[in-house]
Amino acid sequence: MVPRNDHILIGLVVSLIVPAIAYFLLLQAEGSLAQSSGKPIVFEQRTLALVAICLNVLPLNYFRKVYRNRSLRGLATGTMVLALAWFFYFGRDLLG
DSSP: OOOTTOOHHHHHHHHHHHHHHHHHHHHHHHHHHHHHHSSOOOOOHHHHHHHHHHTTHHHHHHHHHTTOHHHHHHHHHHHHHHHHHHHHHHHHHHHO
């Protein structure tokens, strides 16, 4: 039996919203850490973006546990698109 809200579009939306919120929160945490320590703390933008993309593992695990296979496919597709965009944007810096 297919769960009611099991759509590829839900997975795609979640795969875009989770990294966007995570990236914003990581930027805020960076500023908060720098302010509380009194020293300038700077994380690379590419590192924060990669950590935000990797946080898609949390909804991926949730969709897997509740058998939302179509949403899981959408989430995996969106994560791969974000990972490819990250690589094309920051890959030149990494490869020289």
